[in-house]
Amino acid sequence: MELSPQQLHSFKVFGFLVVPQFLTPDHVQALRDAVSALKAEESGEPDPIKHQGRVVGMFHKDRLLQELFDQPGLLAIARQLLDDPPCLRFLGDEYVSYSTPADWHPDMSPNQDFEALKYGFYLDDLSRGGCLRVVPGSHNPAFSDSLGTYRKSSEPSPDFSCAHPCMVMPGDLLIFNLKLWHQGTANPNGTHRRVIFWSVGQGQSESFRKFATGFHEKVGRGTDNDSWPDFILDHAPLARREMLDVYAPGTTKQCELELGG
Numbered sequence: 001m002e003l004s005p006q007q008l009h010s011f012k013v014f015g016f017l018v019v020p021q022f023l024t025p026d027h028v029q030a031l032r033d034a035v036s037a038l039k040a041e042e043s044g045e046p047d048p049i050k051h052q053g054r055v056v057g058m059f060h061k062d063r064l065l066q067e068l069f070d071q072p073g074l075l076a077i078a079r080q081l082l083d084d085p086p087c088l089r090f091l092g093d094e095y096v097s098y099s100t101p102a103d104w105h106p107d108m109s110p111n112q113d114f115e116a117l118k119y120g121f122y123l124d125d126l127s128r129g130g131c132l133r134v135v136p137g138s139h140n141p142a143f144s145d146s147l148g149t150y151r152k153s154s155e156p157s158p159d160f161s162c163a164h165p166c167m168v169m170p171g172d173l174l175i176f177n178l179k180l181w182h183q184g185t186a187n188p189n190g191t192h193r194r195v196i197f198w199s200v201g202q203g204q205s206e207s208f209r210k211f212a213t214g215f216h217e218k219v220g221r222g223t224d225n226d227s228w229p230d231f232i233l234d235h236a237p238l239a240r241r242e243m244l245d246v247y248a249p250g251t252t253k254q255c256e257l258e259l260g261g
Contacts, residue, residue: 122172
């Protein structure tokens, strides 16, 4: 997928971008069914409308979600948006079913020595409420620091009048810099705010590798000398193996990646 010069400029300046209707209606419904089943199994609650919280680390739990991550268009987008595309690596994955608002925060320190972005695959109509709000340009370190100072200036912490609401529809793809300040708003009673998140970054620095390998361990994919969970490397395309290449040479996971599982 080729982004326009306007889209590239917008992401660089503002730190976020919406790609309308990235997923077809049928794909959206299939993903709704898949993530609802995962959350029901984890929580014991069969009614999707009552689901809250996260399913962290979906990549090794469902083939449909794994197929989503293998879409060439997603890698093409990331390679255009990040400044050092040859070292593009997988950073994290989660499904979130929200009902309550989230406070303002960036997902990553503005002073971190690597760049990363997050894909948000939205499965519900958020024009009715519950959308993500972002502060355009707040991935800039100086601006980010000033926002943090402003938030500490009074109690309770003040809101940001310059925030932009991302009124996404089912199938839209929202992409934002992990250093961008953002906030999830409350959704109306009886409605969903379901979203699949997937993060990628520039994976050559030691700090990135530590973050990425720590995430894999935290979500149940094991340490560097554990084998990869079932079916992650089963018929894995080269692009997937390259994206998972965050382990030191000679470790079990790295050897399995080189052998293709």
